[in-house]
Amino acid sequence: MAVLTEKAKINPDLKPDRLAVGLGGLASILIIFVLGFLWLRDGQATQVVKAFVAIVWGVSGVAGLYFFANMSAESLPERWMKRVQPFVFVGPAMALLGWYLAIPTLRTFFASLYNQQGEFGLSNYVAVFTERIMVEAWTNNILWMIVGTTLTVSLGLLIAILADRSRFENIAKSLIFMPMAISMVGAGVIWKFVYDRNPDIGLLNAVVQSAGGEPQAWLSLVQPWNNLFLIVVMVWLQTGYAMVLISAAIKGVPDDLLEAARVDGATEVQIFFRIIIPSIAGTLVTVITTVIIFTLKIFDVVMVMTGGQFGTEVIGVRFYREMFTSRNDGYASAIAIVLLLAVVPVMIYNLRQFSKRETF
Amino acid sequence: MSQANPSLAKDSVFQSLLSGFRSARGAKRRSALIVNGVLFLIVFIWTIPTLGLFISSFRPEQDVKTSGWWTVFPHQAWTTVEEARPIPQGQTRDQPITIEGVTAMFDQWTKGVQIDADTRIIWKGNLRTGRLEVQQLRWTFNPILTMDNYNRVLAGKEYQLQRPDGTTFTVQGDDLTAGFLNSLAVTIPSTIIPILVAAFAAYGFAWMDFPGRRALFIVVVALLVVPLQIALVPILRDYVSLRLNGTFLGIWLAHAGFGLPLATYLLYNYISTLPKEILESAFIDGASHFTVFVRLILPLSVPALASFAIFQFLWVWNDYLVALIFMGITTDRSSHVLTMRIAEMVGSRGQDWHLLTAAAFISMVVPLAVFFGLQRYFVRGLMAGSIKG
Amino acid sequence: MRKIGLMGASIALLVLSSGVFAQGGCPAEWTNMSAELTAACNGELRGTIVTMSGPFTDADEVKFNESVAAFEEWTGIDIQYTGSKEFEAAITAAVKGGAAPDIVDFPQPGLLRSFVNDGLVIDVSTFIPAEHLTANYSQSWLDMAQMGGIMAGVWARYNGKSLVWYNIKAFEEAGYEIPTTWDELMALSDQIVADGSSPWCVGIESGAATGWPATDWMEEIMLRTTSLENYDRWSFPASPEERLLFTDPVVKNAAEKLAEVWFTENYVAGGRAAIAGTFFGDAPAGMFSDPPTCYMHKQGNFITSFFPEGLVAGEDYGFFYLPGIDETYGKPFLVAGDIYAMFNDRPEVRAVMDFFSRGESLRTWLASGGALSPHNDTPLEWYGSEVERGIAALVAESTSVRFDGSDLMPGAVGAGSFWKGMTDWVSGTVDLDTALREIDAAWPQ
Structure with missing residues (x-):
C-alpha cells in the first residue's frame, strides 16, 4: 500500500506528549469555534465575506476537531483507545442528530400522549x-x-x-x-x-x-x-x-x-x-x-x-x-x-x- | 495504489467489446440501436414537461394563461375565414338546428360542426345575439416570444402607485442578486459540513466496533423518516436563547442536522461495501483508523460523496420552509434566500404565477452547474484500481 | 433594507431634513392619541425599530411600505415588514418558538384567537383610548376584535366579498339588466341558460387552500338566509354550547340553496367538474373570452388582479351587489380583512399600533388601490379607484357587515375541514350530510 507510508505504530502505553498536543489542539479548536461563532453571529461583514469565512471556518474547524480529538484518543493506552476512538468518529454526528432530531422526536412522543383537552392517554x-x-x-x-x-x-x-x-x-x-x-x-x-x-x-x-x-x-x-x-x-x-x-x-x-x-x-x-x-x-x-x-x-x-x-x-x-x-x-x-x-x-x-x- | 485512469478504463471496455464480439458485430450494432432508442424515448418523455415550461417562460403573460405552449410550433388549427354571418333566429337549446344542410344541437354548434372535410361552422355567442363563423383548417403557429418574464424576474418588477394627492409614481422592486448571494451563502456550508461529519460517522459504523453501535445505527435509520417540521419549534426556541435566530450559522447547522440521517445512511452503505481486504492490509501495515479513513476511504468514496453533495446542495437550494422559519420571520428582505424571493414574487394571491416559468429556470442554473461539475466523479474504475493496487 | 432608486434617495433626504418637521409632524386631525403615539409624534421614539410580519408580498408589500413611509418620517420609527407565503406555519413556529415579531398581521382572526387563548397577545385597549376606538370603528369591527376577554388587535384593512363581477359589453350586447333581487338574479340566470350560455363561472381549486371560494359562497348564503345571531353562533360562538352546528338545518338549507346555483344544469360553465377543477384565479377568464363562456363571477375585489391585462373598470367590467335572498335579513355585506396584533410590549410598538387604528395608515394604499379602510376617519375621496369607492359605498349602504366566517373559525375548521368538506361535496366524494358532519367533527372541543 503506497499510500500508507506513515507507520503509526500502535503503542500499548499512554503517550503523554501526544495526549497533551491532542487536548491542547482540541481546546484551541473549540476556542476558535466559539470566536468564529460569535463573529459570524454578531460580526458586521457582508454576507459574501461571511459565507467565505464560514466555509473555511466550518470545514477546517470540523476537520481540526476530528484531527485533534483523534490524536488524543490515539495517545491513550490501547485498551482505552479502542473504546474512545469510535466515539470520536460517530460522536459529533450523534450530537447533531440528537439536538436537531432525536430530542425533538422524544418530545413529540410525549406530546402525542396528550389530547387537545390536555388529557393523558392514547386517544x-x-x-x-x-x-x-x-x-x-x-x-x-x-x-x-x-x-x-x-x-x-x-x-x-x-x-x-x-x-x-x-x-x-x-x-x-x-x-x-x-x-x-x-x-x-x-x-x-x-x-x-x-x-x-x-x-x-x-x-x-x-x-x-x-x-x-x-x-x-x-x-x-x-x-x-x-x-x-x-x-x-x-x-x-x-x-x-x-x-x-x-x-x-x-x-x-x-x-x-x-x-x-x-x-x-x-x-x-x-x-x-x-x-x-x-x-x-x-x-x-x-x-x-x-x-x-x-x-x-x-x-x-x-x-x-x-x-x-x-x-x-x-x-x-x-x-x-x-x-x-x-x-x-x-x-x-x-x-x-x-x-x-x-x-x-x-x-x-x-x-x-x-x-x-x-x-x- | 495506482489510480486507474477513467478514460483508459472506458477504452478498455471498448477494446473488450470490439475484440470479444467482432464476430457478432451486427448484433452489437442492433443492441446499441435498441439501447439508444429506448433511452431516447424515456429522455424525451422526461423532458416534455420541462420543455413546456421552458417555452412558456418566453411567452407573454396573456399567451401563457390562454393558450398551450405547443402552439408556438406550426400546427393545424381552425382559422376563421368568414366572420359575422347572421344566425338563424328563433332557435332554442333543446331543438336541433339546421345550417347549410347540416343538423345539430345548439351545444354542438357552439363547439363547431364540420360541414365538409376542412370547413366547419361555429356558433359564437348566444341564441339571440350570436353570430356564425366559417372556419377552415390552416397551418399556423403562435410566434410571439419575449424576454419579459426574465426581465421582470431578474431586474425586479415595477409597481405603479398613487400618492394621496393623486400623482402617480413608480417603485422599482428588488432584483434577484441578493437572493442569489444569500442562497449560495446558505447552501455551500450547509452541504459541506454534514458530508464531513457524516463520513466520519459512516466509517465508524462500517468498520469500528463499539458498544451501542447497533442502537445508534437504528436511531439514524429511524430519524430518516422523522418529518423535520417537528423540530422547527424546539430548535427555534433554542436559537432564540442562543441568539442564533436569523443568522446564517443557525441555518447551516439546521440544514446539517436535518440532512445528517440521510448523509450518514448513504455514506455508510457505500463505505461498508468497500472491499475488506484493502483495510486489512492497511491495518497489517500498522495504519490507524484515522489514517485509513483519511488516506484510503475518503478518496475511494468520492462518487458517494459527490452524489450526496449534489442531493444535499439542491435540497438546501430549493428549501423554503427551513429558510422561512429560521431566516424569514425575523430578518428583513435583504437576507432572504432565492426561494423566498421567488415565492414572494407571485403576489399575495398568486396572481403573477406565470413569472414562475422564468424564475424556475433562473433558480435551476446553479444546482445544474453543481451537477455538471460533480458528474465527472461518477467514473468507472476507482474500485478496480484499488483492488489491483 | 434596499429601497429603490429615486424613492430611496428622496426618503433619505426627507429623513435627514425631518428635524425640521419632527415636532408635530403627525396630522393635526388626530385626536384621542395614546401617550405613546403622542410621544412618537414628538420625536421621542426616534431611532427605534418595530418588526412586523404578515402575508402581504410583492405589490401589497410595496403598498404597505409606502403607506407607512410618512409616519416613519414623522416619528423616526422604522417599521420593518416581512411578508411571506406559508404564513400560518411561519408565524405559528415563530410565536411558539419565542421569536414573534412585534406586530403580526392576521388575515385569519381564528388563528389569532388561538394565540390569545395561549395568553401571548397584548390587549390593545390597555393603551389605545377607548374613545378613539369607539369613534373610529363601527361596533361590529370592535366586536370581532374582542377575543378571550381582550381587545386582541386593531383592524387595519379589509376587502369586499359580496360582489358579482360581470362583463359590461357582453351584458349590453345580450341586453341583460343588472339584477337587484335574488329572484331577478335567478331569472337572469335562467335567461342566460335559455339563450344558450352559462350564467356563472366558478372555480374553487387553489392548491393547498382548495375549497376556500366555496366557503365564501356558503357564508354569503348563510347571511342571506338566516339571522346575524345564527351567523355569529356559527362562525365564532361565544361558548361551545352556543355553537350552531354545520349539521343544523339552517346550514344545510344554505348549502342546498348553494346547490341550486352550482349544480343546476348549465348554471355553471363546465358544470361540477369545472367548479372543482378550475383554479380560482382562472375562473373569471371565461367572462372575457370570445364568446363569453359565462357572464357572472362572484368574488372579492382582489380578483381584478387576475383579469386579463388591459381591461378597464367601468368600461370592460363592472360589479354589482350579490342581492339578498330573504328580505327579513336585509342587505348584509361580507368582508375579509387583516387584524394587526401585538406580541411585544414596547412604547414604539404601542405607538405604531395606535397609528394602524387610523385611516392615515392606509392613505397611499387607498390611493393606489387594493385595500379598503375600516376606519371611520377615512373619507371616501381618499380612494383612488372607482371600484373601491363603489365598494365602500355599498358597505356603507348595507344593513350589516360580517366577516368571512371561515377566517373566524378555528384553523382546524376554517382552514381545514370546511374547505375539505365543501370540496368533497362538490366533487362528489361524499354526500352533503357526510360533508357537514365531517366539518363539524374537526371543531376543537
Whole structure:
C-alpha cells in the first residue's frame, strides 16, 4: 500500500506528549469555534465575506476537531483507545442528530400522549387509525409507497443501465436529473401545464381532445386515479435520485468481471441479472429504503398540487395541517410517531444487514 | 495504489467489446440501436414537461394563461375565414338546428360542426345575439416570444402607485442578486459540513466496533423518516436563547442536522461495501483508523460523496420552509434566500404565477452547474484500481 | 433594507431634513392619541425599530411600505415588514418558538384567537383610548376584535366579498339588466341558460387552500338566509354550547340553496367538474373570452388582479351587489380583512399600533388601490379607484357587515375541514350530510 507510508505504530502505553498536543489542539479548536461563532453571529461583514469565512471556518474547524480529538484518543493506552476512538468518529454526528432530531422526536412522543383537552392517554392514536380522512391518507400512502417506489427505482435502474451502455450517457443522465433541480413551485407550474383541465393549457387534455376524448380534471375528479397522476409527478422528480446512486454503483462493478462473462459467452440479459444486480444489491437496498421513506413522508407534491383534497390526502399533509393549521400538537405528534413505527420493518431489515458486518 | 485512469478504463471496455464480439458485430450494432432508442424515448418523455415550461417562460403573460405552449410550433388549427354571418333566429337549446344542410344541437354548434372535410361552422355567442363563423383548417403557429418574464424576474418588477394627492409614481422592486448571494451563502456550508461529519460517522459504523453501535445505527435509520417540521419549534426556541435566530450559522447547522440521517445512511452503505481486504492490509501495515479513513476511504468514496453533495446542495437550494422559519420571520428582505424571493414574487394571491416559468429556470442554473461539475466523479474504475493496487 | 432608486434617495433626504418637521409632524386631525403615539409624534421614539410580519408580498408589500413611509418620517420609527407565503406555519413556529415579531398581521382572526387563548397577545385597549376606538370603528369591527376577554388587535384593512363581477359589453350586447333581487338574479340566470350560455363561472381549486371560494359562497348564503345571531353562533360562538352546528338545518338549507346555483344544469360553465377543477384565479377568464363562456363571477375585489391585462373598470367590467335572498335579513355585506396584533410590549410598538387604528395608515394604499379602510376617519375621496369607492359605498349602504366566517373559525375548521368538506361535496366524494358532519367533527372541543 503506497499510500500508507506513515507507520503509526500502535503503542500499548499512554503517550503523554501526544495526549497533551491532542487536548491542547482540541481546546484551541473549540476556542476558535466559539470566536468564529460569535463573529459570524454578531460580526458586521457582508454576507459574501461571511459565507467565505464560514466555509473555511466550518470545514477546517470540523476537520481540526476530528484531527485533534483523534490524536488524543490515539495517545491513550490501547485498551482505552479502542473504546474512545469510535466515539470520536460517530460522536459529533450523534450530537447533531440528537439536538436537531432525536430530542425533538422524544418530545413529540410525549406530546402525542396528550389530547387537545390536555388529557393523558392514547386517544390521539385511536383517531390516527380511525378517522375517515386518516384512513384515506394511510391507503394513499401505501399506494404511494408501492407504486412510487417501484416506478422510481425500476426506472432509475433502467436508465442507469441504458446510459452506461450509451454514447449519450452524460446528456441523457443530465436530462433525467434536471427535474430534481427544479424547485417545487416550479414543478407545480410545470405540471399545471400538463394536467390543467383546460385543453388550451393542459397538454394531457389537448392530446385527449385531439384524439376525440373529453377533457378531464385529472387531479380532482378522476378519482381514485388522481393519486396516480400525483405519483407520476413524484416519480418524475425523484428518478434522478435513484439513477445517480445506481449509476455510481454500476460504475463500481469491476470491468474484468464483465469481460470474463462476455468471453464466456453470457448474454447481456444474463450479465445484468447474474453480475450487475448482485454487485449493486447493496446500493439497491439503500435506494429502495430511502425512496420508501420519501414516499411515506411525501408532502410537497400533494400540498402544492391538490392540498390533499379530492381524495389525495397523505400522512405528510395531514401532519402539517394538524401541526400548523389546526395547532393540534398532540394529534400531529401521534401522526409523526406512527410514521416512525411504520418504518420498523425497514429498520429491522437494515439492522439485520448491519449486524452481519465484520468490523475491526 | 495506482489510480486507474477513467478514460483508459472506458477504452478498455471498448477494446473488450470490439475484440470479444467482432464476430457478432451486427448484433452489437442492433443492441446499441435498441439501447439508444429506448433511452431516447424515456429522455424525451422526461423532458416534455420541462420543455413546456421552458417555452412558456418566453411567452407573454396573456399567451401563457390562454393558450398551450405547443402552439408556438406550426400546427393545424381552425382559422376563421368568414366572420359575422347572421344566425338563424328563433332557435332554442333543446331543438336541433339546421345550417347549410347540416343538423345539430345548439351545444354542438357552439363547439363547431364540420360541414365538409376542412370547413366547419361555429356558433359564437348566444341564441339571440350570436353570430356564425366559417372556419377552415390552416397551418399556423403562435410566434410571439419575449424576454419579459426574465426581465421582470431578474431586474425586479415595477409597481405603479398613487400618492394621496393623486400623482402617480413608480417603485422599482428588488432584483434577484441578493437572493442569489444569500442562497449560495446558505447552501455551500450547509452541504459541506454534514458530508464531513457524516463520513466520519459512516466509517465508524462500517468498520469500528463499539458498544451501542447497533442502537445508534437504528436511531439514524429511524430519524430518516422523522418529518423535520417537528423540530422547527424546539430548535427555534433554542436559537432564540442562543441568539442564533436569523443568522446564517443557525441555518447551516439546521440544514446539517436535518440532512445528517440521510448523509450518514448513504455514506455508510457505500463505505461498508468497500472491499475488506484493502483495510486489512492497511491495518497489517500498522495504519490507524484515522489514517485509513483519511488516506484510503475518503478518496475511494468520492462518487458517494459527490452524489450526496449534489442531493444535499439542491435540497438546501430549493428549501423554503427551513429558510422561512429560521431566516424569514425575523430578518428583513435583504437576507432572504432565492426561494423566498421567488415565492414572494407571485403576489399575495398568486396572481403573477406565470413569472414562475422564468424564475424556475433562473433558480435551476446553479444546482445544474453543481451537477455538471460533480458528474465527472461518477467514473468507472476507482474500485478496480484499488483492488489491483 | 434596499429601497429603490429615486424613492430611496428622496426618503433619505426627507429623513435627514425631518428635524425640521419632527415636532408635530403627525396630522393635526388626530385626536384621542395614546401617550405613546403622542410621544412618537414628538420625536421621542426616534431611532427605534418595530418588526412586523404578515402575508402581504410583492405589490401589497410595496403598498404597505409606502403607506407607512410618512409616519416613519414623522416619528423616526422604522417599521420593518416581512411578508411571506406559508404564513400560518411561519408565524405559528415563530410565536411558539419565542421569536414573534412585534406586530403580526392576521388575515385569519381564528388563528389569532388561538394565540390569545395561549395568553401571548397584548390587549390593545390597555393603551389605545377607548374613545378613539369607539369613534373610529363601527361596533361590529370592535366586536370581532374582542377575543378571550381582550381587545386582541386593531383592524387595519379589509376587502369586499359580496360582489358579482360581470362583463359590461357582453351584458349590453345580450341586453341583460343588472339584477337587484335574488329572484331577478335567478331569472337572469335562467335567461342566460335559455339563450344558450352559462350564467356563472366558478372555480374553487387553489392548491393547498382548495375549497376556500366555496366557503365564501356558503357564508354569503348563510347571511342571506338566516339571522346575524345564527351567523355569529356559527362562525365564532361565544361558548361551545352556543355553537350552531354545520349539521343544523339552517346550514344545510344554505348549502342546498348553494346547490341550486352550482349544480343546476348549465348554471355553471363546465358544470361540477369545472367548479372543482378550475383554479380560482382562472375562473373569471371565461367572462372575457370570445364568446363569453359565462357572464357572472362572484368574488372579492382582489380578483381584478387576475383579469386579463388591459381591461378597464367601468368600461370592460363592472360589479354589482350579490342581492339578498330573504328580505327579513336585509342587505348584509361580507368582508375579509387583516387584524394587526401585538406580541411585544414596547412604547414604539404601542405607538405604531395606535397609528394602524387610523385611516392615515392606509392613505397611499387607498390611493393606489387594493385595500379598503375600516376606519371611520377615512373619507371616501381618499380612494383612488372607482371600484373601491363603489365598494365602500355599498358597505356603507348595507344593513350589516360580517366577516368571512371561515377566517373566524378555528384553523382546524376554517382552514381545514370546511374547505375539505365543501370540496368533497362538490366533487362528489361524499354526500352533503357526510360533508357537514365531517366539518363539524374537526371543531376543537
